[in-house]
Every structure is written in structure tokens, then in C-alpha cells.
Amino acid sequence: MDTLTLKVQEIEQLTSSIKKFVFQAPNAADLPSFSAGAHIDLQLENGLIKSYSLANDPSETNRYVTAILREADGAGGSIYMHDEVSVGDELTATPPQNSFEISDDASQHIFLAGGIGITPLLAMGYTLVAKGKDCHLHYCSKSVEETAFMDEVKALFGDNHTFYHDGGNPANGIDLTETFSAQPDGAHVYICGPAGLLNAAREATSHWRDGSVHFELFSSAKTEEEKAADAAQAEGDGAFEIELAQSGKTLTVPADKSILQVLWDNDIEVLHACEEGWCGNCVVDYLSGGVDHRDEVLDDTDRETKIQVCISRALPGEKIVLDL
Numbered sequence: 371m372d373t374l375t376l377k378v379q380e381i382e383q384l385t386s387s388i389k390k391f392v393f394q395a396p397n398a399a400d401l402p403s404f405s406a407g408a409h410i411d412l413q414l415e416n417g418l419i420k421s422y423s424l425a426n427d428p429s430e431t432n433r434y435v436t437a438i439l440r441e442a443d444g445a446g447g448s449i450y451m452h453d454e455v456s457v458g459d460e461l462t463a464t465p466p467q468n469s470f471e472i473s474d475d476a477s478q479h480i481f482l483a484g485g486i487g488i489t490p491l492l493a494m495g496y497t498l499v500a501k502g503k504d505c506h507l508h509y510c511s512k513s514v515e516e517t518a519f520m521d522e523v524k525a526l527f528g529d530n531h532t533f534y535h536d537g538g539n540p541a542n543g544i545d546l547t548e549t550f551s552a553q554p555d556g557a558h559v560y561i562c563g564p565a566g567l568l569n570a571a572r573e574a575t576s577h578w579r580d581g582s583v584h585f586e587l588f589s590s591a592k593t594e595e596e597k598a599a600d601a602a603q604a605e606g607d608g609a610f611e612i613e614l615a616q617s618g619k620t621l622t623v624p625a626d627k628s629i630l631q632v633l634w635d636n637d638i639e640v641l642h643a644c645e646e647g648w649c650g651n652c653v654v655d656y657l658s659g660g661v662d663h664r665d666e667v668l669d670d671t672d673r674e675t676k677i678q679v680c681i682s683r684a685l686p687g688e689k690i691v692l693d694l
């Protein structure tokens with residue numbers, strides 16, 4: 371898998387818990403281009419691989435900007451970035467990937483950001499405002515002080531933004547049912563934020579047309595009960611076969627391994643980060659076979675041809691043919 375070396379050019383404390391990071395190539399050369407909604411995966415020295423959405427204008431060719439929320443009870447990636455990384459450090463990253471694209475089918479674009487979820491939506495704003503497209507940002511945060519990129523949002527979106535500060539109680543924030551009660555003609559919504567907001571927004575837009583609600587997860591949106599049910603389901607997993615269409619090889623995926631792990635065992639690299647089915651990185655096209663989709667990112671249309679190989683498995687008695 372190709373990787374990039376990124377040098378930390380600037381770090382700025384945006385709020386008490388959010389830092390902005392600006393990366394350049396070590397020689398300040400152009401970086402691989404990206405489209406709005408894209409992310410990079412940073413390979414951290416503590417062994418973690420973490421995905422971070424790019425927030426800057428995709429027309430910029432020589433820098434990537436992201437912002438990271440310090441999560442004290444997270445896996446450690448954000449703590450490492452906040453506490454260990456300094457200006458001038460070099461990090462290894464994958465080139466930008468995009469699983470949260472702007473829809474070409476939309477004539478109106480509505481953004482819903484919760485906290486750090488503003489990052490990909492800011493990049494989308496740059497792209498759409500430059501094209502004179504109809505867009506509006508709903509941006510939810512705890513307070514003015516805890517709102518990252520506030521001035522940038524005001525300058526970019528002009529009148530086409532609404533801030534909501536709930537003081538830490540979602541009941542005092544945006545009324546999602548009201549906001550999304552009717553779907554304007556041609557409108558698509560893009561949602562990025564914490565699980566609570568995301569689940570509530572998906573519920574509030576459940577009557578919107580298929581394919582018009584897009585979301586990006588920064589963590590699993592599953593409840594503890596759903597996670598317990600997943601664990602119980604995994605107890606009953608069996609072995610199955612995958613076929614790699616390009617080499618004709620057939621591999622067995624044992625009950626206690628994922629497809630991703632079996633691919634690694636056979637020196638086949640697939641992009642990955644969360645290994646829990648919510649980040650979208652490990653998506654692979656498949657050509658045939660019954661798939662037991664267990665991810666949180668693919669919609670029904672995607673699932674006809676795509677599989678998240680870190681978590682999904684074959685249905686009983688099925689063999690999956692991957693386009694690898």
C-alpha cells in the first residue's frame with residue numbers, strides 16, 4: 371500500500387479539546403489531490419492507525435488540514451496526536467480516500483455537523499460554495515467556546531449556516547424532527563458527528579428518499595445492546611471460503627478470523643483503520659456470493675457489490691468471490 375510522509379507544519383488549539391493540524395510534504399511539494407469528504411489514515415508510533423477527515427479547501431494542492439478532538443477515554447490515537455506530536459514531526463499516512471462524497475444527484479446540499487464532525491463538511495462547503503451551489507450548514511456544539519472553525523464557517527457559508535449551542539444537553543439543541551420534517555426537492559443531507567446525533571438524525575430523515583442521506587462515522591453508532599448482540603452472533607460464526615478473482619486463489623476464513631486478517635496472512639494489503647465495521651476503509655468489491663453484511667457504513671445499494679472485509683462474512687454455505 372502506498373504511503374506518504376507528512377510533516378506537521380502548524381498546530382493550533384481551536385477549543386479546549388480540539389487541535390487543528392496542518393500537514394505538508396517534507397519538501398513542501400504538492401500532495402496527492404483529494405475531494406471533499408476525504409480522509410487520511412495516520413499510522414501513529416503507538417501502533418494505532420487513525421482516520422482523520424480533511425477540512426481544507428480541496429483546491430489547495432500543498433497542504434492537508436484536519437482537526438482532532440482529544441478523547442480521554444478513546445483508543446489513544448487522539449491523545450497521542452494532542453500530547454506527543456509537535457510542529458516539524460513527520461508522520462506516515464495513506465493518501466486521501468473518500469467514502470463520504472458529495473452527491474452529483476443533489477441540487478441542494480444540507481450539512482449537519484456535531485462537534486468535530488465539522489471537518490469533512492467544511493471541505494464540502496469550500497467545494498460547493500466555489501461552484502455557487504445551494505448549501506446550508508447546521509452546526510451543533512456545546513457552546514461558542516467549544517465550536518471549532520467558527521470564524522471560518524461564518525466567512526465561508528455567509529448567511530447559509532445555523533449554529534446550535536446546547537450546553538451539553540441535546541434537548542436544548544437542534545430540533546431534528548422539525549428541521550428534517552420535509553425533504554426539499556433535490557435535497558441531500560450529509561451528517562457527521564457523534565453517535566447520538568447521528569442516530570437521531572438518521573431517524574429524523576428516515577422518510578427521505580433512498581440514497582439522499584449520507585453520513586460519516588467517527589466511531590461506532592451501535593448501542594451497548596447492539597454490540598452485545600453482535601458478540602453473541604460472532605460466537606456462532608463458522609468457517610467459509612473466499613475466492614480472489616484476479617489470481618483465482620481460494621482461501622479459507624476460519625471462524626475466529628476476519629476476511630481482512632486472512633488477506634493479511636496472504637500478504638494482500640487492504641486499507642483499514644477501525645476493524646469494527648464503521649470507518650469504511652476496508653471496502654472491497656465482490657463479484658458473487660451471499661454476504662452477511664455486518665458493517666455500519668454501506669447502504670443497500672452499496673451492499674449489492676461491496677463488502678467491509680474487517681467484519682462481514684459469508685452467509686452459511688456461501689463462498690464470496692472478491693474482486694482482488
Ligand code: FES
Pocket residue numbers: 641642643644645646647648649650651652653665678679680681
Ligand atoms: S476497517 Fe473500518 S470498516 Fe473495516
